[in-house]
Amino acid sequence: MKLTGAQILWEAMVREGVTDIFGYPGGAILPAYDAMLGYPIRHILVRHEQGATHMADGYARASGRVGVAIATSGPGATNMVTGIATAMMDSSPIVCITGQVGSKLIGSDAFQETDITGITLPITKHNYLVTRAEDVAPAVLEAFAVAKSGRPGPVLVDITKDAQQGSCEVDWAAAEPHLTEAYDDALPGDGDYREAVELINAAERPLILAGHGVMLSGAEREILALAEQANIPIAVTLLGIGGVAASHPLNLGMMGMHGEAWVNHAIQEADLLIALGMRFDDRVTGNLKTYAPTARKIHVDIDRAELNKNVRVDVAIAKDLRSALVEWLPHVTRRDRVEWHGRIDALKGDSAVRDIQQLPDDGHLYAAHVINDLWRLTEGNAIVVTDVGQHQMWEAQYYKHERPRSLVTSGGLGTMGFALPAAIGAKIACPDSEVWVVVGDGGFQMTMAELATVAQEQLDVNIAIINNGYLGMVRQWQEFFYGKRYAATPLMNPDFAKLAEAFGIAATTVTKRSDVADAVHAARRVKRAALIDFKVEQEDSVYPMVPAGADLHKMIRRPSPIVETAAD
């Protein structure tokens, strides 16, 4: 039976298990939209194509399944660029389908023609320009295979209008992808598991650095087994949060620019770093010349190109993390490492004093309080989707994530505007999970049009705006490094509660700490979307902070107690 290219597109997606897609129609993708009605696919109509890509991304991060976004040619496709780059930086498997002008018109500057495969070449794992119905099935099937294989990432399939309209017979078996070996043949000089195990067994002060790869590889159990068996503390990256339960006694917390001081000190004092599925980003290393000076280093990453990129390591292993750990475990010896744990406890030392929960309610509303309360009230069980800025770091510090994939956040690209659409994707992927958006007043306004999507799809997504009246993180940099000259960071905001109400979304404004719990309870009670505008302390800062490029152990510490600074 002959199918049109448009039908083949949907048929291929259904075969890939796709049930939900995020998109926005237009001329060049109309044949595909028309054919969609014949397939069991839920289409979520977004309000901007950037939103569609973040939704697909949030869907993928929350569930581990491939997220799909679809848009028309030209402006529809270019609107996807930010979302694609975001997914690329954070290894998130999404497939973006774009319509393209008719194949005869390519290169002619036809209406709404853009070279989207050219534009997205450096920000996709791979992309395809499909000009014939015959090529739709192989391209789409391969796109899914590429997106989820190895180190996951975004793939774009640009399909000309005539390829959607043309028809052909499909041999589905022949259309199956044949990817080359994912480059997993061991190379001479690649680290051997025996070398890794030897270093681990001999180390006195080892530290595991756990990244996003722990979840991408499904190595949550194995990493704990390694840590527990050998008594090795774990530090996590921002995207590694959730890979190891926050309450686990060996989990020290987040490392890096806004990581806990004792974690960064532990890195600097360790004699062995075991880097698992993380990539030594500049946000976690600080000055590379003084980074972990006394430590030997083992690095496991599925992407060989990450090895020896920023930090030279003693043992570099290009392998799926889970299978690497499975190989190590039988050879890792039990050890107490009492001294090392004692040292770390000492490093933690005064931190209890700074514990936000110890602070009196002096009438001020601190973002950290809001997030800490949100964590308590949701019992740490929500999927929290953050935007980018101070609130993102406070979320990472004060919301204790117990489950993998329960923090969805843009790390590598730091994309403001990510939170609301990504949360929509997360909610569609995990309808039974409680989903909270934690977003700044600045970033919220970048993609708040998606409130309409929330309303139209009747999604139970709760939104906490951490409203400090500033582009807070930039203001913090201006305060610390630019003599408090607040160039273009103060925000004049709309009344967010009224705005939400215009979309039919329940909303409240909170200005006192004593009102936080009631507002959160109310939002959780209603089985549809709710928005809370938390008007927090305006000139509060995130501590500790390693200034960009400074030595990891030279942090700007949180003035103690926090109230004194923030209330001055």
Added chain:
Amino acid sequence: MVHTFAVYVENKPGVLNRVASLFRRRAFNIESLTVGHTETPGLSRMTVVVDTDEYGARRLEAHLHKLVPVRRVDNITTTPSITRDLALIKVAATGDARTHVMQLVDVYRARIVDVSPESLVIETTGTEDKIDSLVEVLRPYGVVEMVRTGRVAMARGLTPATRLGVPRGVPPADIGGDVSNCSV
């Protein structure tokens, strides 16, 4: 150090762009890049010459492998191999000069492939060194135009190309870029 890669790619539209874009994106400077068909239909072979250290070469190799249309990558830098460059050189030589040029062409075992009243076109193949030196001796006679293919390379014999191991020993001090000016 100069590294030479033999890269086998599927002969599909845009492949050259993907490879070239990778080098640009990762801030590697291509010294030369040649591409042509291989003995296998549908498969093209590129010879890419890049100036980078061993760590860079390995990362580059890994990145090349991640490109979907790339089938195989050999770093043949240290493999005994034959490398050749082809050049066409137009020299504005008349009268006595012309005789001198023709003698030089003989010495270098090059060939004259076009003669006009005011100029000669010389064709030569060889290592880049040899061609460089021919160009130098011709320069005084007036090289008006030159085109070179860039290096093509093939490993000798039937031994497979060896791949670089990870360099061992004390790591050099600075590896990653300067992160002191990273942004918010």
